[in-house]
Amino acid sequence: MSETVLSPPVRIGRPSIGGLGILALALGALQSVVEPALPLLQRELGVGPAEGALVANTLLITGAVVTPIAGKLGDRYGGKRVLVRLMAVVSAGGLLAGLAPNLPVLLLGQVLQGVMVGALPLSFILVRKHLPPGRSQVAIGLVMALFTGGGMVGTLVAGPIAERLSWHWMFALPTIAIIATTVAVTRLMPHDPPIPSDDRIDWPGVVLLSGTLLAVMLGLVTVTSADLPPFAVGAIAVVVAALATGWVAVERRAASPMVDLRMLAKPAMWSASVLTFVITTSFGMVVFLIPQMFAVSADGYGFGISTTDIGLFLMPGAIAGAVSDSVGGIAVRRFGPRAVVIVGSVVTAATMIALASLHTAAWQLALAKVLTAFAAGVGTTALLAGTATAVEARETGIATSLLVVTRVIGVALGVQLGGAILAAGADPMTGRPAESAFVTGFAVAGLVAALSLLVVRVAKKGTQK
Known part of the structure; x- marks a missing residue:
């Protein structure tokens, strides 16, 4: 009777770790370009502060939804496989923002970019699987430090890029770096086997939380930007309350809840x-x-x-x-x-x-x-x-x-x-x-x-x- 012997995970070297780190750097830059450039974006797009706040918030909303499920997806289907697919979504969002002619298209680009938050837990999954404990802690620290450093780079370069080229390029240039780095990571990083799991992904919870957050943000914009009658304000409040109540009910009954x-x-x-x-x-x-x-x-x-x-x-x-x-x-x-x-x-x-x-x-x-x-x-x-x-x-x-x-x-x-x-x-x-x-x-x-x-x-x- 033969036994199935699981082969040990393939060890990765400095090029693979460096690729993950540079990817984190580019992601941090793309995430942070909006903050210093938000007043400029409002002027260019002809929108007020409430609508401008949505440009920063749509990315955060997507991040809030993706964070709890990114690790589960990585464990179930393999960290590398999920990371590459998430980066494809981020790249599409960055290119869309770079070509955006108006606010709605820019917001859609920001929504897609928000899945970048999932890159960090997926990077940690890959590091843990392919490195011994001591080296994995160092690698995780490097990835986090470069993501933070990327945020600083984005804060510094957003202005020069927007003023010398256009605001579209402050989204496009980090996105080009993300695409190139993702290709490098795909070639350098070995595949990691998925971990079988009976837990289902809580997709109803994901949809309801997304809807609740979007309703809250859009409700604040609508209430402050338009002279709405009291019944319209009440209707918005009812929609938000209904979505939030539905999310809580789903999470309480789910076998493997999102939260x-x-x-x-x-x-x-x-x-x-x-x-x-x-x-x-x-x-x-x-x-x-x-x-x-x-x-x-x-x-x-x-x-x-x-x-x-x-x-x-x-x-x-x-x-x-x-x-x-x-x-x-x-x-x-x-x-x-x-x-x-x-x-x-x-x-x-x-x-x-x-x-x-x-x-x-x-x-x-x-x-x-x-x-x-x-x-x-x-x-x-x-x-x-x-x-x-x-x-x-x-x-x-x-x-x-x-x-x-x-x-x-x-x-x-x-x-x-x-x-x-x-x-x-x-x-x-x-x-x-x-x-x-x-x-x-x-x-x-x-x-x-x-x-x-x-x-x-x-x-x-x-x-x-």
Whole structure:
């Protein structure tokens, strides 16, 4: 009687790891070009802040949906196979955005680009399968570092590309790099065998969550950009509530849910989810409002800064956000997640309230972005690390994926709220937001951050009962 012997996985070398790293670099660049160029895109496309916020949010929405299922697809069908197909979708989205003649086509391109979020867990699957534990940790760190570095590159080059060529090229050039790198990864990376699984992909949950998020974002745009009668606003609210209720019902009954909502019943999990949502909503408002104020004409309260200079002013904040991810893990080990969240919330709230009163120099906005990016990064990383150690080992993947989804949704909602506030405070003749709209936006961002302190207090009382 013969036994089937499984051959060990093929080891990969530096060229394969380098290919994954360069792919992550190009993806990070494509993801980040919108933030500094958003005011320019609004001018070129003739849209207001609320519609402009959708350009950034559609990518985030797709990412929130793809994140929980990318790893499952990679395990089931093979990491390389799924990665190549996702990159084909991303490339189609990047090329579509690069050729987009109007906002709807650009939004469709951004939706397709959003599946890039799935590249990271798929890269980790490939690294784990083809490298021993010690080297795989180094390789994962390299991929993450290059993805973060790509975000910085995109922030810096978006302005020069858009101003010297056109905004279409800031999508097209990273996409060309992604296509070339994907071809290289296809040739260099060995195939990894799929892992048989009886778990079904929760496609109804995917569709309902996508619909809910899109309805929320489009609802905010519609309500703030048009003079709707009360029944129309109520109808939008009913649609959002119905989609959300349907998603919750599907997730509770699914054998293998996209997001295991039962985890939220645990005190450590629900408090971490609420805190992550509040922190990232506040930060999402900051991410949107600061570049908008940089771009407002210098005749009044703004600065009239070019897209290139906006990228330079945002760069320290991008660096602070990258550094915060590593600092957050150290801080939670030394002080605990509660203390880290409290300090981060106080810093963010104080910074935004101060910015609402004092925003007469560009360096003040740049400093505010640095402080809030660092505080938000440290806080959310501390919550992620604290939760990963608070739940049972077998629940770590479910818990952390839920927080990642919450993090993305919070940022998307914050961006859209910022756009809604500016749209509501825009001059009907010029379309330019009044200074009071920015003051309101900064103050609301600070108050939202301060809500974290209330959540921490309530959560502490709940655990003491």
